[in-house]
Amino acid sequence: MSQGILSPPAGLLSDEEVVVSPMFESTAADLGSVVRKDLITDCSVISTSLEDKQQVPSEDSTEKVKVYLRVRPLLPSELERQEDQDCVRIENVETLVLQAPKDSFAQKSSERGIGQATHRFTFSQIFGPEVGQASFFNLTVKEMVKDVLKGQNWLIYTYGVTNSGKTHTIQGTIKDGGILPRSLALIFNSLQGQLHATPDLKPIFSNEVIWLDSKQIRQEEIKKLALLNGGLQEEELSTSLKRSVYIEGRMGTSSSFDSGIAGLSSISQMTSSSQLDEMSHRWAQPDTAPVSVPADIRFSIWISFFEIYNELLYDLLEPPSQQRKRQTLRLCEDQNGNPYVKDLNWVHVQDAEEAWKLLKVGRKNQSFASTHLNQNSSRSHSIFSIRILHLQGEGDIIPKISELSLCDLAGSERCKDQKSGERLKEAGNINTSLHTLGRCIAALRQNQQNRSKQNLVPFRDSKLTRVFQGFFTGRGRSCMIVNVNPCASTYDETLHVAKFSAIASQLVHAPPVQLGFPLLHSFIKEHSLRASPSLETGVKTDPGLDEDTENEADISMYGKEELLQVVEAMKALLCKERQEKLQLEIQLRDEICNEMVEQMQQREQWCSEHLDTQKELLEEMYEEKLKILKESLTSFYQEELQVSCPEPAPASY
Structure with missing residues (x-):
């Protein structure tokens, strides 16, 4: 038998995710x-x-990724160094012109006939140095925050060279906040009166939640207070909590859980008054009107803050401890293959001031260093995530979980400008991760242009791109904010940033990932389950309702009895599907076993035939050897007889 037992392809058992x-x-x-x-x-x-x-793909999936450009003003010290050589010029609201200065590498290359001295780039919108934080937020990020409140996921990341204004765009100052504090202000101003006060539902993994009991809720409150109060340790907070619970219990409080929350509230009011008074409320009052949200939905808001430093993940919201070495986090996958940061702290916040305070705490833990271009440069990629749980009904049903992630990418910088070994290592890791991000965006764009030949997108080559993968593959949408430094000394790096953003501006939003299950209303009609009268009336009066609206209204418009019937019907379908899969597995195993038996029988027959052939060959060979041996012995003994018994000589007469 010429064909052996086949083995399954190597890619079938690999842990690597198939992207395309x-x-x-x-x-x-x-x-x-x-x-x-x-x-x-x-x-x-x-x-x-x-x-x-x-x-x-859906029909409305042809919208391109928004890429905004922001040019920061020149500093007085930069004007003294004659950095203003008109190398960065805004032609109109969408076109940027880069003119190479005389001492730049681009100008020297153009003089040798390599490349050009003038480049034009198109962006979604360009903002000059005169545009303030409020105007920039209202013209760019405000609509994305509205989408997040409606249930969508958004990623906003800043890109540019070191000292180009990325952190200022994201965070700003206390008196003039950036897009992050203004997003928080708009979210909380829109959700006033509809916030879920108790942190009994906590997000985990990439898009799931867990129920917390009273003890776990108290631990979450203690952890948040430990972060907000800095020096106050968790043991002291726990002691104060137990004391407040005891006092409330002696006064006749019916529930220890309620007394614990009351104690935490009193501690929070006592400590926050001295530490949060320094904050200005200007950024907390945005110039835009609050977003209208459904009145029957409550919201629970959780935040996280972590950084990627030298390809290692660190939680910036770690509670204060005596350990000097920070704990590194792992990047894992859930059962659906979506990446998430394991053991990342998610903190429940009640207002924008708490979130701003936690942002300041995380900034203290972030990695900063003095470089050639910036005296206080962030040497890591920091990701601040706001996850909103949309709660509905008395049973806290969660039809949606939306997320807004804002990433302050570390600035690219020439490695040769770094003198020390640690700064050189940091610059190398930063440039490598940014280069991987560029490769991923280029591969996505190439796959969108040529759908017949799909290339592998290297998301796994960097922790940064692995974290961003869901926003580029349908789990959400992304937006890039390019920050430009108009100094002539950084023109070559600015040109590279503009070329990278030109590729990103041609990228199209991936179609949203849809589950392979029918809509709830279609499921009920298919299995002859009766809906509530209000739902039947709504469906009849509005036949032109699109699928997205119907999907959003399914759970809210059905009663408890109908939903229980749906659960029972789905359980029956699940059991039926499992039985079919079991039968399919049995059939597959039987066919594989039959093939194995058949192959073993063929192998046995071939071995038997081969053994008979070898036996015949050996018999012939040994018979020939015996014949040769017999002839050799006969000739040998004949010669011996002749030597031992010579013939007598003839007699003479």
């Missing part, structure tokens, strides 16, 4: 050579509906 769908199809095609065709048809029938819903 055509590569998954080719893997399935390779597997078809191992499994019989009659079983492949059964598998394709099961997965057809899910693949169709996930791979077919």
Whole structure:
């Protein structure tokens, strides 16, 4: 038998995630050579509906990624060094002109006939040095915050060279906040009176929640107070909490849980009055009107803050401890393959001031250093995430979890400008991660232009791109804010940033990932379950309701009894599906075992035939050897007899 036992393809058992769908199809095609065709048809029938819903792009998925450009003003010290050589010029609200200065590498290359001295780049919108923080927020990020309040996920990241104004754009100052504090202010101003006060639902993984009991809720409050109060340790807060619980219990409080929350509130009011008075409220009162949200929905807001330093993840909201060495975090995947940071602290916040205070705490833990271009340069990528839980009904049903992530990327800088070894290592890691981000965006753009030939997007080559992967592949949307330093000495790095952003501006938003399950209303109609009268009336009076609106209204418009019927029907379908999968597995195992038995029988027959052939050859060979041995012995003894018994000499007469 010439063909041996086949093994499954190596990619089938790999832990690496398959990013591009055509590569998954080719893997399935390779597997078809191992499994019989009659079983492949059964598998394709099961997965057809899910693949169709996930791979077919929607009609409104042609919107390009927003790329905004912001030019910072020149400092007096830079004007004294004659950095203003008109190398960065705003032609109109969408076009930027870069003119190479005389001492730049680009100018020297153009003089040798390599490249050009003048470049034009197009952006979604360009903002000059005269544009303030409020105007920039209202014209760019405000609509994204509205989308987050409606249930969408957004990633906003700043990109540029060192000392180009990225951190100022994200955070700003106490008196003039950036897009992060203004986003917090708009969120809390829009959700006044609809905030869920108790942190009994906590986000975990990438898009899930867990229920917390009373003890866990108290631990969450103690952890937050430890962060807000800095020097006050968790043991002291716990002691104060127990004391307040005891006092309230002696006064006849019905619930120890309520007394614990009351004690925490009193501690919070006592400590926050002295530490939060220094904050100005100007940024907390944005110039835009609050966003209208449904009145029957309550919201629970959680925040996290971490950094990526030298390709290691650190939590910037760690409670104060005596340990000097910071704990590194792991980047893991949930059961659906979505990345998340394991053991990351999510803190429940009640107002924008608490979030701003936690941001300041995280800034103290962030990695900063003095470099050639900036005396206080951030040497890590910091990600501040705001996760909003949309609670509905008395049972705290969560139909949506939306997230707003703002990333302050570390600035790119020439490695040769760094003198010390640590700064050189930091610059190398920063440039490597930014280069990987550029490769991922270029690969995504190439795959969108040429759908027949899909390339692998290298998300796993960097922790930064792995964290961003969901926002580029359909779990949310992304926006880039390019910050430009108009100094002539940094023109070559600015040109590289503009070229990178030009590729990102051609990127199209990925279609949203849809689950392979039917809508709830379609499911109920299919299984003849009765809906509430209000839902039936609403469906009849508004037949033109689109799918997204219907999907959003499904859970809210059905009653408890109808939802329980749906759960029971889904349980029955799940049991049925499991039985079908079990039968399919049994069939697959039987066919594989039959093939193995058949191959072993063929192997045994081949070995038996080969053994008989070898036996015959050995018999012939040894018979020939025996014949040769017999002839050799006969000739040998004849010669011996002649020597020992010579013939007598003839007699003479």
